[in-house]
Amino acid sequence: MLTVGVDIGGTSVRAGVVDADGTVIADVSAAPTPTRADELDDTVADLVGGLAAQHDVSAVGLAVAGFVDPDKRSVAFGAHLPWRDDPVVDRLGARLGVPVVLEHDANAAGLAEHRVGAAAGASVAVLVALGTGIGAALLVEGAVFRGAHGVAPELGHLTVVRGGRPCPCGKRGCLERYCSGTALGRSAEELVAASEDFSVLRATWERAEPITGRDVARAAEAGDALARRVVDQFADWLGQALALVADVFDPDVVVIGGEVSASASLYLDRARRRYADEVTGNGHRRLAEVRPAVLGGRAGIIGAALDAREQAISS
Numbered sequence: 001m002l003t004v005g006v007d008i009g010g011t012s013v014r015a016g017v018v019d020a021d022g023t024v025i026a027d028v029s030a031a032p033t034p035t036r037a038d039e040l041d042d043t044v045a046d047l048v049g050g051l052a053a054q055h056d057v058s059a060v061g062l063a064v065a066g067f068v069d070p071d072k073r074s075v076a077f078g079a080h081l082p083w084r085d086d087p088v089v090d091r092l093g094a095r096l097g098v099p100v101v102l103e104h105d106a107n108a109a110g111l112a113e114h115r116v117g118a119a120a121g122a123s124v125a126v127l128v129a130l131g132t133g134i135g136a137a138l139l140v141e142g143a144v145f146r147g148a149h150g151v152a153p154e155l156g157h158l159t160v161v162r163g164g165r166p167c168p169c170g171k172r173g174c175l176e177r178y179c180s181g182t183a184l185g186r187s188a189e190e191l192v193a194a195s196e197d198f199s200v201l202r203a204t205w206e207r208a209e210p211i212t213g214r215d216v217a218r219a220a221e222a223g224d225a226l227a228r229r230v231v232d233q234f235a236d237w238l239g240q241a242l243a244l245v246a247d248v249f250d251p252d253v254v255v256i257g258g259e260v261s262a263s264a265s266l267y268l269d270r271a272r273r274r275y276a277d278e279v280t281g282n283g284h285r286r287l288a289e290v291r292p293a294v295l296g297g298r299a300g301i302i303g304a305a306l307d308a309r310e311q312a313i314s315s
Helices: 037-052 088-096 105-116 181-194 201-206 213-221 225-249 259-278 296-314
Strands: 002-008 012-018 024-032 057-064 075-077 100-104 124-130 134-140 143-145 253-257 289-292
Touching: 002 037, 002 105, 002 296, 012 037, 012 296, 024 037, 024 296, 037 057, 037 088, 057 088, 057 105, 057 296, 088 100, 100 105, 100 296, 105 124, 105 134, 105 143, 105 253, 105 296, 124 225, 124 259, 181 201, 181 213, 181 225, 181 259, 201 213, 213 225, 213 259, 225 253, 225 259, 253 259, 259 289
Parallel strands: 002 057, 057 100, 124 253, 253 289
Antiparallel strands: 002 012, 012 024, 124 134, 134 143
């Protein structure tokens, strides 16, 4: 049985055909995410139709950057998507002629890492996806835990600094304002402004251009001392976040995914040490294994496709 996974993000839509082992055997180039609901329907249908013309597809899974209703049939809201309280499963299922399964994108990535990635075999696994913001997923005995209303766990919007940096969610001091790819850039800008130390990042700041997380990672890899300090701060925040995760969920594996995971060698060891120091009962309890994700940018496609496969088999 082959299934298609469609990763619907705020900027692009990607799709691929996935086999039972979680291998992407064919994919299509990313298309820009439309701003109208009917155009987004068309984009998904075009991507899936192109793949289905070349492969015998049994079901389609959608990984969506937005709130999914508990029944997994509608998209309630997505900050960068046009679907609002939209019954996309029924509508797209009728249009595509195959079963359609819907899932939050972080849950899909977590499912993929649990089935065929870094969390394979874990009893309780947490995915923390570090990118523009922070996405998270919790799997218990292989099943996605989504909470009573389908939005758990929103780790990125835990308040960690009272009255801290403003967050697009409307709150201040959210974890993702200090521990995400965006946060790396913001922290670098603050440190450059407050310091006269040499840094290759200063030229970007003096041109009034935003410093990105990738800029910081590249500078740190090249030995830039200021960038290294920013990464160390990031690692400390991540370690504290891991301690919170362990205190609440007590997982056996935590997978660090998202774009920032590509630079895990810069910060993960320090984050693990901070986690061990911060967790409740430190020194007297087993710690979760903290591993970088292994599926990269295809995790959403793979997880959505495997979810569709499992749902098709069970039905």
